[in-house]
Amino acid sequence: MRIKQISVRGLFGIFDHVIPLNMDERITIIHGPNGFGKTAILRILNSFFNSRYAELRTIAFRSFRVEFNNSNVIEIIKNSDNEKGEPRNNLVFYFYHPNSDILSFSPRPIKIRTDLDIPISSILDELIPGLERISPRKWLYIPTEETLSLEEVIERFENLLPSDFKLQESREEPEWLEKLKSNIHVRLIESQRLLNFVPNRSSRRNLTTPSMLSTVSAYSDELAKLMQDKFKEYGTISQSLDRTFPVRVVKQQPVSDLTDEQLRHQLNNLEETRSHLIEVGLLDKDEDSEFQIQPQDIDESTKNALSVYVEDVEKKLSVFVEIADKIELLRTIINNKFAYSYKKISFSKDKGFVFTTHNSPLSNLKTLSSTDLSSGEQHELVLLYELLFKVQPNSLVLIDEPELSLHVGWQIQFLKDLQEIIKLTDVDVLMATHSPDIIQDRWDLTVELKGLEK
Known part of the structure; x- marks a missing residue:
């Protein structure tokens, strides 16, 4: 299932936008003047599909509609605030499926416990990296230079708050919504992408709190772990195959249809693959890895053993592909x-x-x-x-x-x-840009966000 069109009404109380996604080339570019809602549209999509409803409540819009290529539709309706200007539990999700009843769900806003020995307002700057207290109920978020109230901090950073501070109310999503989100994965690459939140154990209060780290450093560590995990998987498969290799050679049926030239070609391909894996850092260099076979070396028994060897090495190296x-x-x-x-x-x-x-x-x-x-x-x-x-x-x-x-x-x-x-990755991309140099001559991939008609 893929998203084929998104639309928003009443964005910032002003704008209505319709954005069809390019289903063939899988790249859609939205552009327009500052303040027309490019970033807000990306944030709404990301907040909904990743259940960040607190963030969704902070964005001003009346309705947001997502249409899928299987004719399903999800619509987010945002009711206005009450008479006192206080936000209500004002999100309602409607799911439209052909020939089925309309389904709906209204997520509850988060509530902070007030019965704790330590009020959350006193330690927010410990819990949220980059947050600096500037008055009893005001904080400066340094990465974006925004001044935020207590309510705004809680809304913005709900996902970073320890569960001990939240009231344990049911926030379970209905089955239809869980199923929808399991079929559509959305990831936002934000404009602020050089700092990364990583878990850190606080020595003062024995809490696991996030800290900021250079994203390049964080991703370097992450890639090293991915590479190590693949190497361990390679080792596990190698041990299993090596243990049973003699038995499988003995049981191997004669491979009369495999020519000497074909076998040499397979061995050469394996060496090229192994060399490439060494080059990208996934395998250690092994000086004895080259397998040189001379024409006079191959008899029927050798051919049988080598055919099993080739199959084994292909299985081992496939974990790295x-x-x-x-x-x-x-x-x-x-x-x-x-x-x-x-x-x-x-x-x-x-x-x-x-x-x-x-x-x-x-x-x-x-x-x-x-x-x-x-x-x-x-x-x-x-x-x-x-x-x-x-x-x-x-x-x-x-x-x-x-x-x-x-x-x-x-x-x-x-x-x-x-x-x-x-x-290589089989993904769709929706990007927001101001740069004509990014677009080049591919204006066919673009959707312009326009203001009110004069």
Whole structure:
């Protein structure tokens, strides 16, 4: 199931927008003046599909409609505030399915406990990285320079608050809504993407609270863990196959239809695959890995043993196929971009990203840290890593301002890189941009957000 169109009415009390998604090329670009709601539309989609209803309540709109390619429709209706201007439990979701009754659900807003020894207002700056208290009931959120009230902080950062502070009211979603969300995965790549929330144990109150870390560093550690997990899986399969190898060789039926040339070709392909996996950091270099077979070496018994060997190695190396393709594409794109500043990326099971540089073609390589990368280089790396490693197949990926910190040459190349990524990851992309250099000559992929008719 895929989303084919979204529409919003009364956005900020002003705008009505209809956005059909490009179902063939799988890239849709929305553009328009500042203040017309590009980012808000992405946030509404992300908030609904990831059950961040507190955030959904903070965005001003009357209705938001999502139409799917199987004729299902979800509509979010937002009722106005009450007479005192206080927000009500004002979200209602309606689900329309052909030839079925209309289903609905109204999620409850979060409530904070007031019977605790420590009021939550006194420790919000500990719980939420980047939040600084500036008065008894006001906080500055440093990454966006916004001043927020207690209610606004709780609404915005509900997902970061420990469950101990929340009233244990039922917030279970109905089965039809859970099923819908299980078929549609949505991920938002925000404009602020260089800082990342990671779990951290607070020594003062024995709470697991998030802390901020450079996203490049966080993703480097994450990739190292992914690579290690694949290597462990490879080792487990290897042990199983190696243990039964002698028995399977003995039981192997003669392979008379396999020619010597075909067998050599299979062995050469395996060595090429192994060399590639070593190159991208997934396998350690093994000096004895080459398997040289001379014409006079192959008799029928040897051929039988080698055919089993080939099957085994193919099974072992197959665990790396998906991650190796992603690492290779990431390496190719990044090294093409970083070449101008004499930097290079490689990968390691121990370190994840490994950055090196040289001042001239003849100088020695010098290892760099992630903090040595420019803002633009970090933005490019984080954006590509998100697209390749943080999304599931058939997801809808939302990208807010992909052009941030990228010079014009990189912006011009972005759509081509994105098309290569989509081929590999099988995702749809909806992005919001101000940059004509991102769009280039592909205005057929764009939807313009317009103001009121004069």
